[in-house]
Amino acid sequence: MIKHIHLILTIFILSLISTSSYAHHLIVRNAWIPEAPPVTSVMAAFMSIENSSKRDIEIISISSRDFDRIEMHLSKEDNGIARMIPQATLTIPANGKLTLEHGSYHLMLYKPRRPLKDGDTSELVIKLDSGDSFKVEFTIEKSAMQMDHSKHQH
Numbered sequence: 001m002i003k004h005i006h007l008i009l010t011i012f013i014l015s016l017i018s019t020s021s022y023a024h025h026l027i028v029r030n031a032w033i034p035e036a037p038p039v040t041s042v043m044a045a046f047m048s049i050e051n052s053s054k055r056d057i058e059i060i061s062i063s064s065r066d067f068d069r070i071e072m073h074l075s076k077e078d079n080g081i082a083r084m085i086p087q088a089t090l091t092i093p094a095n096g097k098l099t100l101e102h103g104s105y106h107l108m109l110y111k112p113r114r115p116l117k118d119g120d121t122s123e124l125v126i127k128l129d130s131g132d133s134f135k136v137e138f139t140i141e142k143s144a145m146q147m148d149h150s151k152h153q154h
């Protein structure tokens with residue numbers, strides 16, 4: 001029964017493939033990547049993740065065949081300067097939600113290995129502290145709010 005509900009929910013937004021005990025407590029919504037110019041060397045990714053379990057769940061790493069490297073960042077304003085602070089882990093709170101969005105937590109996708117245009121999808125593999133990992137399909141979308149990396153300092 002739980003598996004069945006899980007399937008219905010995942011069809012809505014993503015393909016969540018896992019045999020794990022923790023990943024099935026997670027629901028990912030709005031997983032998207034703003035389209036970037038073809039010459040770009042870095043893209044951002046956003047999503048929200050809900051955790052229906054009674055335990056905090058940590059994301060310990062993220063990878064994809066489509067990128068050389070993926071980092072987890074937190075954007076912060078510091079005296080008017082936008083800074084991005086790399087995060088070793090991201091916490092999805094018990095019975096709560098983690099939101100990755102502009103100006104807050106986000107993923108940084110370095111060196112795309114193929115062109116990713118509006119409407120394309122890219123699969124990211126999210127690894128949890130429990131040892132489980134699951135796949136999330138991100139959709140590339142045109143956005144008026146593209147990250148301006150020239151204004152960001154790492």
Ligand SMILES: [Cu+2]
Nearest residue numbers: 073084107108
């Ligand atoms: Cu960043």
